[in-house]
Amino acid sequence: MTTMGIIGCRVFEDEIVHVLSNDPEVERIYLVKNKENIGLLHKLEAQGLEPVVLPVYEIRDYLEQSDEFSVIVQLQEIGLHVDPARLKSKTYTNLSLMSRFADGILLFYGLCGHAFSRMRKDFPYIGCSLQLLQDRSAGESTRPLEDCIAAALGGNSRYREILKKHSDTFFLTPMWAANWKKAFRVEDELIPGFEFTPDSLRELGYRKIARVNTGLSYESDFEKKIEEFALKFGFEVIELEGSTEIAQKSYNIMQNMLLRPLKA
Template sequence: MAIEGDSAHGAPANSGEHGRDLPRVVIACRVMEPELEELRKGIAGVEVRYIEQALHRVPQNMAARVQEEIEKVQSSAGLIVLGYGLCSNGIVGVVAPAQGLVVPRAHDCIGLFLGSLERYRECFRERPGTYYLTPGWVAESKDPLGILEEYKERYGQETAQWVMEEELKHYTHIALINSGVGDMERLRARARANAEYFGKQYEEIPGDLSYLRKLLEGPYTEEDFFSIAPGEKVTQERYLQEALACACS
């Protein structure tokens, strides 16, 4: 079932006489830029605005930054779609504009790169101790090795090493999601270096861009997306209900 007001192809919800020609606007984390830019080459009528990846390290600042971008485009967008999962509650509190807001039913972005929430659940059930890397994370040095370098500048070598090892201590594998975008040989070498340095097993998982394509052109089905009504906020409860439903199924 498509979200009310959307066509099977995800046409803007307010595509009446005054909104028919307004673009769909996707506000996404920059980690998705390599894949979204590749996909949007063949998609018309969509604008993508990227927000810095660094917000994942300070999720308490994310909602305000996302809201800022929404306010910039709300008067010129036919439909606004977020390219974010719940992201450590980072988008909790974001308020839907007059045209409403479409948000993926994902706790983080990994499901978007794997093609579906169900596939992410399957991967998690098979190996819960996996730290996932995407081309965007690796290319921007937002992987464990890159974060370690940031920590060194702040805390020094010894403390930085300890903090990073603490962050990774429950992970057994580091997995690169191969989305087919970017210089995979270089990305693969960097991902392997992460695994070797931190004593984890390396794995490569095929990516699937179908969920990311839905961000750009729909359909925005209830299976994959929340539809936030105008004036309503993104809440943690929506995602908790989703998790409980999955646990009981």
């Protein structure tokens, strides 16, 4: 029995569907039963997969009865990044639980404002391999991604280059476009001292919106959502080429580490 755990932000929902639906070696997918995994469940089922949905405390019994390579996924809500302390606390709780029955855990997160910069020091004796999404840009040492946009654009270096050219641009991937109101607490107004309005974004210097095309089409109304956002905020829309390379390589590295440790 070999088990990989995935803990991630819902903003990476499509990338997780992509890596799992294109992995011929994964024999069983378990989803922790919670509301954040509902969209993931539907997208995986649309790809012909049949995940097992269980409360986290029941998964271990199923794993002990199997010799399969299994993947367990626990997604967390979009918008936790606005409160790094809460993001860290919730992730660490889920990480501690999953580490009891996973051989390795891949976090579909970047550093997220340094919420996870001390992760290895905070879990020095954890009984499984632990990894954030990794930037393996040519000619540079391996390091964690800065955030989810860096992952979608192919790495920290390319992200910084694009930021220099488009400093007035707000970036949206498909899942960001579908969930921006929830992510930025637009209805709840929970971000102290900040309102997510056209005036406030313009005061911050934003004038454009970037449609980051990762090549994934699980969110069928991506273009419509971008147009709605642009119309509401009065932004010009530009197109940027993204990819799933970071997500795929990070997943492959963790999988190889677990299944083929001598080659990883």
